[in-house]
Amino acid sequence: MANVPADLSYTTEHEYVKKTGDGSVIQIGITDYAQGELGDVVYVELPKAGASFDKGAVFGTIEAVKAVSELYCPVAGTVVESNGALEQDPAAVNRDPYGAGWMIKLKVKDAGDLKALLNAAAYEKQIGK
């Protein structure tokens, strides 16, 4: 069964949002459910720090052996860091999606956007758990 941590927020497109020490910066990745559906991740294409995205904009792509999916920005903001370690170790997304498999850290433009995200219960409902 897919792991859906209670303390995170989610999108219908299977990204999660995790708070960081800095109140205005969030960590974004894909959920455990999403990595399971994709299968063995072989490549993640991420933006450079400084890139800005609107809510719902494509910020990268993730490739498994026989599937490719776009990554959608849960809220508007500017990338402060992307996970360069995934270049060498894309499997981290499968192993540890909420930890070592994170993708970008984003400075949130409008904190109000965060309220529109799904909570764990709503996301679990969406994936039919």
Place this chain on the structure above:
Amino acid sequence: MAIAPSSLAHPDRFASRHLGPSPADVREMLKVVGYESLDSFIDAVIPEDIRFKKPLGIPAARSERETLAALRTVAAKNQVFRSYIGMGYADCITPPVVLRNVLENPGWYTAYTPYQAEIAQGRLEALLNFQTVVSDLTGLEVANASLLDEGTAAAEAVHLTAAATTHEGPGIFLVDAGCHPQTIAVVRTRAEAVGIQVTVAEPKGFAFKPGVIGCLLQYPGTEGDIQDFKGVTEKAHAAGALVTAATDLLALTLLTPPGEWGADIAVGNSQRFGVPLGYGGPHAAFFATKDAFKRHLPGRIIGVSKDRAGRPGLRMALQTREQHIRREKATSNVCTAQVLLAVTASMYAVYHGPEGIKKIAERVHGLAAILAEAARRLGYKVGHPAFFDTVVIEGDEAKIKEIHAGARRRRINLRPLSATRLAVALDETAGVEDVEDLAQVFALGKPLPFKLEDLAAAAKPAIPAGLARTTPYLTHPVFHRHRSETEMLRYLKQLEDRDLSLTSAMIPLGSCTMKLNATTEMIPITWPEFGKLHPFAPRDQAQGYTELFRQLEEWLAEITGFARVSLQPNAGSQGEFAGLLVIRAYHRAHHQAHRTTCLIPQSAHGTNPASAVLAGMNVVVVKTDAQGNIDVADLTAKAAQHQDTLAALMVTYPSTHGVFESSIREICRVVHEHGGQVYMDGANMNAQVGLCRPGDFGADVCHLNLHKTFCIPHGGGGPGMGPIGVAPHLANYLPDHPVVPLGHTESCGTISAAPWGSPSILPISWAYIAMMGKEELADATKLAILSANYIARRLAGHFDLLYAGKNGLIAHECILDTRPFKQSAGVEVEDIAKRIIDYGFHPPTVSFPVAGTLMVEPTEREPKAELDRFCDALIAIRGEIREIEHGEADRTDNLLSNAPHPLADLLADEWKHPYARERAAFPSAATRAHKVWPTVSRIDGAFGDRNLVCVCPPIEDYQTVG
């Protein structure tokens, strides 16, 4: 005793050899399906309102012998001149051991694209060798496993350039005026379709102003000249633009490779590595680039990975780049490659090795240098001082005219460049006597004032010192071990034996139509009268081909119900692209250039949306209903919503789900009412021939996969042919050609490098139609549909079947839903596919058109006994799944999870699995008599994609892995 006149005709009929089920089989199969007669069954399958009930207007069936005789007559109308025309095509010598054991060998040519890697290690290794040849000779890190031709490869380079560079808007692409004219035309057509502006100029004058994304250079140039492109490359890179070199593999044995002078991409034609000219194809084009751009590389890439036991195993890598996954976001729509020809070219390199190839190159260059010296001494000016194999001769108009006339008398073709210039491109087949002939032509009837041997001493090599190759190539042992014919023969056989082809068993791939490729159909393709014609030879030398094209076009037009056919598109994907461009050209001519919306059903093959985007259209997806049919209400709504911009609907018929949708007429009507044209994907034409015609029920354009419905072999992953048929109002927009004008005054452009795509394989389709004739072509269709329904009926109750049309019947393929087994037994569709390999079959299509399912298409080829053997295997596998469901077999260590089982695992001293080796190895009685063994266990796809290696790995790797 009276002799009946009917008994005087030879009793052998080709149809009875082509069709698998015997009349008795057909009766049995009809019983199972529940119909009295074949005709009542077909009436129940195909919607009445689209039936074509007349006999086809094509000749009656001819015997195999008569057909070969007719083709001999046609072939005799082609005249084989010595063609020193060049332009990317050079005559060559196919090593006979390769000719007979690869090109003419059904073990190689009847295989399918190597999606099932465990039973394809032979051709995967050959393709890895091909990639190594290309990578070594071009000096670039990654190469693909071939593309369709040099022109489209150059066009793919434009798309890679656009994807890999950052720029505002579509950008500008610079093309060297010294490129082959057909390359310029194809690049222009493909680039301009997506709004990229093409500027043709001399490289010296290239201006890398803002907006320029890249450039294409020809090395050596179309006139044979060798230029130093380092300067222009530096300028390009300084401006953030990429550099593509269109090049020649043989020349690169002597020249600094493009990768070493900075090119980012190299493309070209590998034809002169032992592949016949064939009046234009099929040949394997190549594409190589830097590691940094590997994720944008078009086409198929073979990569090294490992199997479960850690043994090295090859497979197609980075498939997520490809159109079948990326759909409208793909940067290339190419699907079919040219595997058979790439294998041939790779084996030329394996057989000759680096020393042999270099000697061939040095000889050609030496002869060209002697020819240049001869021309100088005869008072001509030699156009370019630096060249490899092509010499430009300049003289006054009268003399040049006389040279052409003299050459013609000696049955030699030269390339006219202008009234005062011509080019002579030598090749591997030319010898001293040919150069002497040429010198005599240049002497205009006077005796030669020199001896050729004396010239040899005086002639100087014409490769500039600064551009002489210094780095080694083909250092891998595979290019050094096979010098004797015995070793070569054994190597070829060893590779062939690793692969499953139609010579061993059924390949029931849904949507791929793996029909018989009859020997009679195949024999003519290597006749010199078909094989040795240069694509740009004067047309009066190709009268046989002209006749063949005309008849084949007429027959295909009759079969599809269209007015005209273009044979130019080299594959289905190219047919789609060409058909959509024809539609765009039509709209443009009617002042409707804004019509660029393309409706595509959800169920479409991924190539459709990719082709639409590359033709400059915007894709709008139409829903499919629960039965897998196009949702007519959604289609109507979307057509209305986009009626101001509607360009086309792309629809596959019968649908990709293998169903004859009864609403097809209605669908076509709705699209026409809203100003759109209907493009029909002819991938499933094998369910229509003789029974219904796209042109009759509303399609305006349709492509035909000659390598599916019309018996051109799949070649292990190409060649293909994708001609298009069009309704009368679109005829004038068909593809044209810059070198051989085809008379389409409002043409949509140039789709392929050669005017008629791949002519030398067209005798195959011609022969198939000739031998089946007007009556029996339809019989093939009927039996293809019956065989699919028979399988569906036999498997009912064992597997859930997805989708059926009216009366619960399907068209020519059926989809087995294997998704429930994931929950019930932890079994994935992949496990079932791999277990089918243990039963000696090639698995059906996996996860297309529906993820997690298998799609089976038997075609009309298989006798009932083989269909039964296949059904029995699937039913037995269902039993093996049940054992897991019931807890009798382990959920993670079972016959399916470990499939396929290679001998190395089965015969290992240690066997730790909870099931018997015997069940794994011989799951059916038939497998004891014969089966193709997988040579590796399941290959780890993720490992190969995470660690891409696409050239032959060092030999020690083979020894240390695992």
